Amino acid sequence: MTDNTEPVRAGDVVKPHGIAEKWGVAWADHQSGYLAWLGWPPGQIRIDEVDVVERCTDEEHETLVRNLGRRVPQCGAADLPQVFS
Numbered sequence: 208m209t210d211n212t213e214p215v216r217a218g219d220v221v222k223p224h225g226i227a228e229k230w231g232v233a234w235a236d237h238q239s240g241y242l243a244w245l246g247w248p249p250g251q252i253r254i255d256e257v258d259v260v261e262r263c264t265d266e267e268h269e270t271l272v273r274n275l276g277r278r279v280p281q282c283g284a285a286d287l288p289q290v291f292s
Contacts, residue, residue: 215242215254218263218271224256233275 215221215235221242222229230244241251263271 213259213262215257215259216263216268217275218268219259220261220263221257222260223252224258229260230257233271 214237215232217232217234219232219235220229221232221244231246233243233245235242235254237254240254242254242257243249243251
């Protein structure tokens with residue numbers, strides 16, 4: 208496990224409590240307390256129900272946010288800081 212004092216963010220890898228899988232994080236909303244994972248089927252989980260197992264670099268985070276923003280037509284660039292963290 209990694210240091211969990213830093214907030215989880217898009218690009219990090221998390222392990223849900225009680226599940227043997229690892230999930231890439233698509234976005235994390237610390238106000239609501241939820242994150243969404245990358246992949247299928249889409250879904251969300253409470254941030255306090257996962258442990259971060261791998262931190263992404265700032266460059267990996269920025270690249271993921273930029274690329275996801277291109278694939279979500281209803282989400283304009285001005286919305287990205289609110290949607291992805």
